Amino acid sequence: MERGNVLVIGNAGVGKSTLINAVLGVEKAKTGWGTKGTTDKLTIYESEKIPFRIIDTVGFEPSFIKEFNAINAIKKWSKNSAREGHKDNQISVIWFCVEGTAGKLFPKALKDLSKATSIWGTVPAIVVITKSYSFPDREQNIEMVNNAFAEQKRYSNNIRKVIPVVASTYVLNENAYAAPDGIIELIDATNELMPEGVKASEKDIAAFKLKRKSAMAHGITGVSTAAAVAVGAIPVPFADALMLSPIEIAEVNALAQIYGINKNEGSKQFLNSIVEVGTVSAAAKAAISALKAIPGINLGASVLNAIIAGSIVAALGEGTIYAFEQVYLGKKSVADIDWLKKVLESKLSTTFTDTVKTIAENITQNTDGKAIASIISDAFISLFNVYDSKKI
DSSP: OOEEEEEEEETTSSHHHHHHHHHHHHHHHHHOOOSSSSSOSEEOOOOOSSSSEEOOOOOOOOSSSHHHHHHHHHHHHHHHTTTTOOOGGGOEEEEEEEEETTTOHHHHHHHHHHHTTTOOSSEHHHHHHEEEOOOOHHHHHHHHHHHHHHHHHTTTTGEEEEEOOOOOOOEEETTTOOOSSSHHHHHHHHHHHHHHHHHHHHHHHHHHHHHHHHHHHHHHHHHHHHHHHHHHSSSSOOOOTTTGHHHHHHHHHHHHHHTOOSHHHHHHHHHHHHHHHHHHHHHHHHHHHHHSSSSSOOHHHHHHHHHHHHHHHHHHHHHHHHHHHHHHHTSSSSSOHHHHHHHHHHHHSSHHHHHHHHHHHHHTTTOOOOHHHHHHHHHHHHHTTTOGGGGG
């Protein structure tokens, strides 16, 4: 099994560094007293004695700026994990540390956890109750943690265990002390979760990459739609959408680059089929006729043409994104030309006209080009129901 990473997260002063030292068996992480946390940057620790790395994070402090910086430091580390060659940064298990002596777990602490670890949506987590000196209080603290996370739908399913620990000997007086406890249980629980965590980490990284590609792709489609709206608004006859061809070709090529669709012979045929079907000149003519026949729509020729031009390019873009995502996910290949044509033709026939009608009903003669392009883009994203991160 490959060596996984454990992300240690929690408020400043909760005892993260002391916990890490106890797990490693050596004093590597800096600890201290005072009003400020001792960890000022993300630090990675490892030992030949344990089969996972430990990443110590900046503790969340009661200061907006410090809290913001702490959350962003973790998010930046996580985003770097998505880059090629950065697999050592991928998080496999999360230790969420809460202080046993505090007796409270505020919703804000859970929100900070959720913000900082948003990329790792399915990675398993262990809630570590630090400074758990009182045995009578442990049951109450475990119940507190379970209740708090039960109200947080975003993260409740990821919590696998709640483990109270005493990381270092706590001296009450010369005759009484709380001995270290729970460390071996924590190590064993982490090892048990590691295979699941490694798989979950890979899944989360894949979902993050797809989400980023989708965002960039929609940006390309939005720009292309705006360009088409501008072309369509020019007061010249709208004949078979030939004026849109350069915009369409540039759009498809840019999307192919985002999804890594190589320009070999098989891919070229796939791309050419998209442009061939996507131009939908017949659908455009039908939509123009349908728009003119709708009672209550009083738009000039230039606005109607702008709507049609923008809709053609938006539909082509969103259809291309849908097709490329299926190829990227391995569900289809560039050899599936017949599937591609059927998908695009089904979306760009009567559905195209209906969507354009809906768009036109939300546009007036005074709506500017930028607003028209935005309305069109939103409509065709919904039509193709492309990447939804919640479904991944």
